[in-house]
């Protein structure tokens with residue numbers, strides 16, 4: 001039961017129709033990225049939030065990601081409305097809700113106005129319970145401070161610099177450090193804990209969605225509206241103990257996600273330097289987060305060996321100030337010379353293996369041929385009816401989600417409950433129905449995976465699907481979207497023949513997903529039925545349903561092939577028929593394990 005609940009709540013996209021404007025948002029972002037100066041903010045006039053405020057004559061301040069208005073409950077100018085989703089929060093009285101609630105409470109003729117009550121943060125209660133036994137770091141004796149730093153291997157940090165970290169506490173046993181997470185620098189909404197005997201042992205409360213950030217003010221006012229954003233408690237300590245001229249911000253969920261609830265707390269800054277680790281996941285997150293934070297105010301520390309994460313840079317004795325000076329923009333003008341992208345090219349060459357993408361743990365053969373799973377690409381998967389397309393792609397995406405890739409499933413052919421059952425069996429590696437005692441434990445672990453499911457089933461108009469997908473990318477930082485399958489979404493079921501109008505319709509769907517994958521740096525996998533072929537024939541690129549456009553737009557084409565052996569046994573294999581990244585083609589055998597519904601090739605090295 002728990003599992004179904006989670007899937008339902010995950011798939012609860014409150015999408016106002018106006019969100020179709022996000023397409024405009026992406027294209028405007030794309031245009032502004034070519035022409036913007038550092039102060040550019042997206043014009044709000046075209047967006048649904050500002051349109052409503054204008055029509056109601058409510059004055060607002062146009063910020064980077066939100067519009068700021070006076071809250072009619074507490075009368076403070078502290079109500080932020082997200083420009084993309086319409087979600088709102090007053091950072092003073094803590095009333096918050098979705099766009100539909102905001103609209104109903106501004107609509108004076110509506111009898112049933114649903115007035116939101118101020119939000120209670122459970123983490124605050126939890127923190128208050130602990131507070132009696134916590135001591136502010138600033139008030140500790142120098143010897144105690146030094147011993148804390150020693151246990152973190154950070155002996156050289158400047159104590160007087162660290163004293164400026166607001167909300168840094170230690171417990172009475174001197175075994176854990178605590179860092180409070182604040183909403184708009186006003187209210188504690190969560191905290192981070194780091195265990196001193198093992199600094200890798202950190203946790204954030206609440207761990208599902210914390211609405212606050214840790215923020216350290218600068219000692220000088222040189223860069224008063226500039227902040228360095230890091231993804232880890234230790235990075236914040238290193239930077240706070242080293243340099244004094246920028247704000248330092250620590251995100252609650254690292255590079256995993258940047259919830260929209262954090263955005264009001266970041267509106268004050270007109271320059272954000274994103275300094276995450278130097279692996280590919282961190283780099284991809286930096287690029288995705290920058291889109292959400294508005295690229296024109298974002299600067300990046302490129303991930304090279306000489307510019308690792310702040311903590312590693314400190315351990316290697318690298319010059320932190322010098323690294324900070326290399327921060328530059330992702331946004332390039334329309335015409336560039338090699339010098340502009342030189343550092344980026346160098347970073348890619350140095351991280352060659354990592355740029356190949358996220359590796360599958362269950363399909364080493366796929367890693368060898370394709371290299372890995374890369375953001376921004378479009379993959380087509382096809383295969384004869386009933387050949388195992390859904391089963392295979394479910395395991396393939398689960399493998400990546402288990403490694404932390406936020407994944408959105410659009411299952412148009414089978415119900416989410418059935419898909420979840422398949423995934424759960426693959427996750428458990430055994431039939432769950434034979435051992436229901438395992439269910440709760442398994443479902444608890446499964447719920448923690450960054451998996452989201454669209455609630456659509458059967459034929460849907462493309463614009464509604466794109467609305468939901470774009471909304472999910474914004475709200476949940478999705479990196480992989482799976483559509484199973486395109487023909488069902490179009491409403492032509494498993495029929496193999498279609499007229500030219502259908503071909504045209506399918507082309508436009510593929511073109512839309514292609515554009516989306518590129519602009520939002522998100523991988524899209526489309527499952528498609530093949531054209532009608534004779535049963536004995538092997539499928540090829542030309543068997544892909546639709547016109548040649550589908551195969552031209554795709555970066556990768558995967559085909560499940562059935563091969564009838566002399567013994568009349570059917571052998572299956574996956575054929576990689578197109579690989580734009582490296583050109584490597586090949587086949588991977590698919591041995592099916594019915595117990596775990598798995599094609600895992602872990603021993604096939």
Ligand SMILES: Nc1ncnc2c1ncn2[C@@H]1O[C@H](COP(=O)(O)OP(=O)(O)OP(=O)(O)O)[C@@H](O)[C@H]1O
Pocket residue numbers: 383384385386387388389390391392413572591592597
């Ligand atoms: N290699 C295999 N050998 C035997 N059974 C398999 C194999 N692969 C999948 N199955 C089973 O076959 C059934 C159909 O699989 P699945 O739904 O994944 O195929 P599909 O290609 O997506 O089907 P469709 O063409 O209807 O979309 C499932 O019950 C699945 O467990």
